[in-house]
Amino acid sequence: MHKKNIGESVLENILKLSALLSSVIIFAMVLFLILSSLPVFSVVNPLDFVLGSDWSPINDAYGIFPMIVGSFLVTVLALVFSVPLGVGCAIFLAELAPKKVQNILRPSIEILTAIPSVVYGFVGMVLLVPLIRDVFNTNPGYSWLAASIILGIMIVPTITVLSEDAINSVPQQLKEGSLAMGATRWQTIKKVVLPASLSGILSGVILGMGRAIGETMAVLMVAGNWPLIPKSIFDPVRPLTSHIILNIKEAASGSPIYYAMFATGLVLFVMVLSLNLISHYINKKYKIKWD
Numbered sequence: 001m002h003k004k005n006i007g008e009s010v011l012e013n014i015l016k017l018s019a020l021l022s023s024v025i026i027f028a029m030v031l032f033l034i035l036s037s038l039p040v041f042s043v044v045n046p047l048d049f050v051l052g053s054d055w056s057p058i059n060d061a062y063g064i065f066p067m068i069v070g071s072f073l074v075t076v077l078a079l080v081f082s083v084p085l086g087v088g089c090a091i092f093l094a095e096l097a098p099k100k101v102q103n104i105l106r107p108s109i110e111i112l113t114a115i116p117s118v119v120y121g122f123v124g125m126v127l128l129v130p131l132i133r134d135v136f137n138t139n140p141g142y143s144w145l146a147a148s149i150i151l152g153i154m155i156v157p158t159i160t161v162l163s164e165d166a167i168n169s170v171p172q173q174l175k176e177g178s179l180a181m182g183a184t185r186w187q188t189i190k191k192v193v194l195p196a197s198l199s200g201i202l203s204g205v206i207l208g209m210g211r212a213i214g215e216t217m218a219v220l221m222v223a224g225n226w227p228l229i230p231k232s233i234f235d236p237v238r239p240l241t242s243h244i245i246l247n248i249k250e251a252a253s254g255s256p257i258y259y260a261m262f263a264t265g266l267v268l269f270v271m272v273l274s275l276n277l278i279s280h281y282i283n284k285k286y287k288i289k290w291d
Contacts, residue, residue, distance in 0.1 A: 033269060036262035043256045049263060055227040055243075057257045064243065064264055066229045071239040071271070073230065074147045074219065075212040081152030083205055086159030090201075093160070094167040095189055112157045121221030124150040129222055138234040142224035145233040150218050155208035162207060166200020167193055199283050206279040210272045216241040240268045 040049070044062045052063020089109065093102055124146055133141030170193050178188040194201075224236020225246060238246075244261050251258040 030269070033262055033266045036259060037266045038259075040256055040259035040263050044260075049260070050267065053229070057260075060256070062256070062260045064240070064260075064267065066227050067238050067240045067243045067264070068267065068271075069229050070144075070223075070237040071213050071241070071268075073144055074151060074223065074237060074239055075209055077144065077148035077233065078151035078155060078212050079205065079209060081149060082156045082159055082208065085152075086156045086204075086208070087163050087201060089156070089160045090163035090167055091189060091193075094164050095185070095193065109157050109160050112153075117154065117215060117218040118221075120150050120154055121218035124218065124222040132234070136234060140224065140236070142222055142236055143234045144223070144230045144237040147219045147223040147237060147239070148233075150222055151212045151215055154215065154218060155212050158208040158211055159204050162204025163197075163201045166197040166204065169200065170196045199285075203279040203283040206275050206282070210275040210279070213239075213275070214241065214268065214272050216245060220245055240264055240271075244268075 040062065043060060044052070049062055049064060050068070051065050052061065053065050054061040054063045055066065089105075093106060097105065128146050128149060129141040129143075131141075132143060132146055133139060174192055174196065175188055178192045179185070183191065219239055220242045223238065223242060225238045225242050226236040227238050227243070228235075230237045244264050247257055248261045251261060
């Protein structure tokens with residue numbers, strides 16, 4: 001009995017140490033980003049950096065507002081494609097699909113998360129970009145639309161898995177009670193299941209949005225990467241992640257543009273962190289607790 005208590009105590013301390021180590025690593029990363037970002041603000045005002053519309057390091061112009069707007073535009077359009085598909089697939093898997101179909105479809109969706117983003121980007125570059133160019137008679141085809149379609153496909157598994165978990169958390173008695181009162185299966189899904197699982201579905205959508213904003217390689221390969229605010233879905237766009245990759249490789253260590261990339265990373269971190277906090281808040285505040 002005493003040996004068992006010692007073993008449990010050791011395991012508990014290891015878990016505590018792991019949690020502490022994770023927290024320290026995250027804190028160290030944030031502190032590193034902040035300290036590495038500060039030197040650029042001796043060249044440009046923080047407000048001008050975030051809200052400035054001109055990116056021209058030669059002229060000491062370091063505005064990243066077009067890239068912030070580009071990240072949001074690409075992500076929002078990606079959600080337009082992915083939310084109906086992801087939530088619809090979750091409803092089908094949780095409520096309608098036979099067991100055999102679930103056993104085939106669910107692993108197939110999960111496999112999508114294992115595909116490297118560079119593969120999505122390559123497929124988009126070889127197939128999607130020429131298709132957009134030919135069908136819509138636009139040039140060059142590398143565009144806001146292409147980036148959003150690829151991102152939409154990439155975040156479908158995230159939204160599907162989290163939405164399905166939320167739907168499955170609705171008690172079976174609630175569904176049976178609705179059916180017993182004469183509601184059809186579709187009425188039960190619409191009036192009972194979806195409202196009861198809405199907080200979990202919204203959390204999944206916001207987490208998918210966070211992943212889309214932080215995606216780099218696939219977007220870099222199909223977005224066109226012009227540092228301008230697009231006026232059409234067929235215009236090229238440069239999200240924050242692409243902006244960092246394109247500039248950091250050519251930036252001399254210690255130069256203003258070098259530190260500007262760390263500041264851009266800090267802005268991106270704040271955006272993704274905010275989305276995660278919003279997701280946590282929605283899930284905590286509006287989640288229905290079943291006895």
